[in-house]
Amino acid sequence: MRTGTIDRIAAALCCSLLLLVLTGCGAVPNPVADEARTLESPRPTDPEGLRVMVYYDMEGLSGQDDPDTFRYSKPAAYRLGRQLLTDDVNAVIDGLFAGGALLVDVVDAHGSGNWSEPDILLDRMDPRATAVFRDEAFRPYVDLVEPDLYDAVVVVGMHASTGRGGFASHTWTLGMDIVMNDMPLTETEIIGYAWGRVGVPVILATGDDRLGAQLAGSMPWVEYVTVKTATSASSAELRPVAEVHAEMREAASRALRHRDQARAMRIGEPVRAALRAVPPASVEMFRDVPGLDYDGDSVAFTAANFQAAFDGVIALTGIARFGYQQVLLESVRAHHDGEQIMADYSDRLFRRWLDYESGRWTPPEPPTPPADQRFFGSR
Numbered sequence: 001m002r003t004g005t006i007d008r009i010a011a012a013l014c015c016s017l018l019l020l021v022l023t024g025c026g027a028v029p030n031p032v033a034d035e036a037r038t039l040e041s042p043r044p045t046d047p048e049g050l051r052v053m054v055y056y057d058m059e060g061l062s063g064q065d066d067p068d069t070f071r072y073s074k075p076a077a078y079r080l081g082r083q084l085l086t087d088d089v090n091a092v093i094d095g096l097f098a099g100g101a102l103l104v105d106v107v108d109a110h111g112s113g114n115w116s117e118p119d120i121l122l123d124r125m126d127p128r129a130t131a132v133f134r135d136e137a138f139r140p141y142v143d144l145v146e147p148d149l150y151d152a153v154v155v156v157g158m159h160a161s162t163g164r165g166g167f168a169s170h171t172w173t174l175g176m177d178i179v180m181n182d183m184p185l186t187e188t189e190i191i192g193y194a195w196g197r198v199g200v201p202v203i204l205a206t207g208d209d210r211l212g213a214q215l216a217g218s219m220p221w222v223e224y225v226t227v228k229t230a231t232s233a234s235s236a237e238l239r240p241v242a243e244v245h246a247e248m249r250e251a252a253s254r255a256l257r258h259r260d261q262a263r264a265m266r267i268g269e270p271v272r273a274a275l276r277a278v279p280p281a282s283v284e285m286f287r288d289v290p291g292l293d294y295d296g297d298s299v300a301f302t303a304a305n306f307q308a309a310f311d312g313v314i315a316l317t318g319i320a321r322f323g324y325q326q327v328l329l330e331s332v333r334a335h336h337d338g339e340q341i342m343a344d345y346s347d348r349l350f351r352r353w354l355d356y357e358s359g360r361w362t363p364p365e366p367p368t369p370p371a372d373q374r375f376f377g378s379r
């Protein structure tokens with residue numbers, strides 16, 4: 001681990017400890033614009049009952065120790081993953097209704113590559129809850145589906161952030177680490193800051209022990225259910241699933257009852273945002289870009305607010321993914337026709353340039369989605 005990384009983690013830990021001191025016993029610090037973040041009491045609720053948004057990811061499931069279970073391209077394992085996911089979400093939904101929830105909506109936040117339907121098995125999902133579909137594409141973590149509707153957010157099947165030794169630990173995509181105001185953020189915290197903008201807290205999360213440790217520092221009010229102990233990024237020691245589900249039910253009910261002690265999180269503005277990248281990603285190509293602070297494994301900039309910081313970091317991830325091309329090259333070279341494939345690529349690239357310059361080639365129109373296309377988050 002590089003020294004810079006240790007410094008950043010130390011800074012983030014200090015930050016968490018400071019917040020713990022400030023927020024001990026539910027006291028809320030006065031919002032100060034230049035702090036790394038502020039914690040606020042959640043917005044008032046409708047006395048009728050609580051409306052809950054449930055996000056699910058697919059790496060932090062109970063009964064799951066095979067990374068192929070969250071990949072659409074591995075049909076046999078993926079089938080099992082969908083069942084495990086549905087069982088975890090159903091246990092949480094059951095606990096939420098037992099705790100008095102008025103409404104539970106469910107959004108797919110995983111993106112296994114299954115573009116035709118959400119990863120959850122809709123026909124086996126608890127019918128008291130509703131899967132969210134929209135007519136337009138939306139990014140599940142930061143585009144609030146209905147900002148005024150929900151009182152609380154619950155996240156199921158989550159994972160630790162990049163470099164934390166969790167099962168399939170990552171942030172957003174492979175090898176990326178999203179940092180805001182010196183705090184490396186898990187996806188759970190990203191959701192927290194997105195919903196904190198409208199005063200809505202995250203009240204319950206489920207995932208492995210490593211994510212639990214991260215959230216204990218950064219979101220100590222969150223009810224957390226540890227579903228497994230990570231032994232590497234691709235292996236875990238599992239807990240008995242029935243026991244985990246019983247805990248999920250209880251924790252969901254308890255989280256609803258204690259909702260007012262949860263905190264809505266707001267990131268301090270302006271936001272110092274950074275993308276740190278480790279293999280297979282890389283930020284090497286940002287080395288000489290003016291206006292970006294490059295320090296070897298990360299690149300940083302300042303943005304006005306959470307949304308601008310998030311959009312900027314995600315744009316950087318698009319470029320940091322070029323690190324993945326190294327693996328593509330390795331695959332091609334290892335192929336028995338590798339040399340021929342590389343020669344074809346070189347010729348095609350050369351022709352594309354000349355054809356475009358000569359007006360013989362124009363980029364194809366992006367396909368228009370069918371009029372009845374519905375979007376479910378990761379789609």
Ligand SMILES: [Zn+2]
Binds near residue numbers: 057058110
């Ligand atoms: Zn995720």
